[in-house]
Amino acid sequence: MNAALQAVQPGNYYALFGLRPAFALDPADLDRSFRKLQREVHPDQFTDKPAAERRQALEWASLANEAYRTLKSPVERARHLMALNAVDLERAAPKLSPAFLMEQMERREALEAALGDADALEKTETALDATMDQLHGRLIVLLDQQRNFAGACEIVLRLQFYERLRAELDRAFELV
């Protein structure tokens, strides 16, 4: 990675966009900063520039896209925030309750029963989204208000399970 990338702290996506590091994030603020940054660095702004500058623009624009994608996704945003605070989710390895694992199995069964039925899939999805939204609310409290990173670990882990379920739902919708 070149000198410029380090100077602007490529590892801190909040700083890259000039945003305050918090889990609660106004999507409009993120969009605005992202576009402002892309206007400066997108390769299309460099077509008549020398090769070295074009290459640099490519790296920068790729970084901006990656940062935008990360901050846009609640679960990845939480992980990024934890990494910035030196919390290693893998090492923390929080335990998930048997009740949660049981609920996971039930949801998975519901998904399987809904396969091929667009309406049933829609219902499964709505329920899943509501659960995930609730957990996002908990993360605002834990991360932004209490700065309880250890407590947030478990929520993030749960969200990761739900994200996987959501990806399976996406595939199921394609087969309807």
Added chain:
Amino acid sequence: MALLQIAEPGLSAAPHRHRLAVGIDLGTTHSLVATVRNGSSEVLADLAGRHLLPSIVHYRADAPPEVGDVARAAAAADPKNVVVSVKRLMGRGADDLAKLAPTPYAYGVGAGQIQIETAAGPKTPVEVSADILKTLRERAEASLGGELTGAIITVPAYFDDAQRQATKDAARLAGIEVLRLLNEPTAAAIAYGLDNGSEGIYAVYDLGGGTFDLSILRLERGVFEVLATSGDSALGGDDFDECLVRWAIETAALQTPSDTELRRLHTAARRAKEALSGWPETRFQVELDTGALDLPLTRETFEALTVELVQRTLAPIKRALRDAKLKVGAIDGVVMVGGATRMPCVQRAASAFFGKPVLCNLDPDQVVALGAAIQANVLVGNRSADDWLLLDVIPLSLGLETMGGLVEKIVPRNSTLPVARAQDFTTFKDGQTAMSIHVVQGERELVAECRSLAHFELRGIPPLAAGAARIRVTFQVDADGLLSVSAREQSSGVEATVAVKPSYGLTDEEIARMLKESIANAEADAAARMRREETVEAERLSEATEAALDADGAILLDEEERARIRGALGNLRAAIVAGDIDALRRSSGALNALSQDYASRRMDAAIQTALAGRRLAEL
């Protein structure tokens, strides 16, 4: 060649030259070239006033190929040497041939890629496309009265890496500097967006001769952001013709028609289809070896025959909406693009699905080229005050082959471009110094069901114990949707060399060979072109450095740095003026090396000021 305009040192950069840039729509059935003149985008016509160039090439034994209407006229008489719909073969391999509709040509296979046997020798789809592009380039240069600075070539949004690379190769072969590959629906959206000055979320429904694309875009404050794209790269107007040909053969109980007859049947089918867009009934008329065939055909019958084709466009729409996380109701407008959207049944289906009337006030045949020309004009620097930013996506996921022929996704489809992903690998055996990586594109879980893009061979890994080496491989997809790969061993910092074996595309050597062959035994011309390309790059470097020094050289560089860069810049200018290619290479290299760090500082400063809401000039 145009005279160089050089500003006096210390004065502002060279006076603005208007650069000639065009947008080219390289279509399945026809191609167009457009440019921006006097502030508005227009399609360029040939001497006879025709805008559309049929994408048809006629190869002859001892004469140059004929392209366009003349080639079409020869199709019935010489079907084996007249290549049509070559876009369907771009980036395709021998194993794809079985899936294609029957064609009259004889195919050969050279180095894994398709070749068409013609009277002028075997031709790859890239070479055929290059002949079409050459015709368009000549048309543009004749019409604009000068050499082109560059062109945007449009591709279906759903084209994979191999198809994109093939398109870019064809342009290189035709002597065109490609500013950018632009997705067809995105180009159409630019033409529409700027005309209507609209903001909101739009769906672009693009049914061309051979491909279907569906893109969902958000237009907001000068940003065109593609949210998702989807499609079918083997579905288009041609398939509707094919349906009618089969119907005619069945209805008239024809015994295996000859190649010539098939060509005539296709022409008759296309005519009948076009007539039915305007009238409720027509006649399917064709001259066969056994006599004339004349069948009545109603729009109702035609729509019943093709209902399945129209239905096939709905699944990609649903997929794109899901990927964009949007409901149908969120779409503010539906833009229709491509000649095949003239069919009333297609317009009805799109309108019914989205629950609103569709927009088709711009000519669906021209809108892609018009939009591409507008973007090309911006990219060569003929910018207006309020220019816009275009953010597109990768249409299909990129993945790697893992154990058991499974695919591990590294870049999911609909990621915003450009995108870079790093993946760490390790060695399997003690002392292993090379490894092979297989990159595929597609959504399926099995390698065999995805498209193979390339085998990368990593060499020069330092010999270590098994599992000790950490090789970080970076996959970079640029704004054109094209992949490149680099690799580095993490513990030693050794740069592994990456040798690419494209599964279907051309290697650089093949391009060089074709270039040489295409410029009939004139090595001098090839050398001249290379010199010209290097001179253009050197001019860019000189202009950009001058402009940078004027803008912020006093702030970002100390006196000594400034003097060194000025010195190198002077040498480069002298080399450009003298036309001394060796000196030009040397001084370009020297200036590049000197200004690398300066360029980084400028980028850095630009970003920080942009985010702080200030412009660099205010610092």
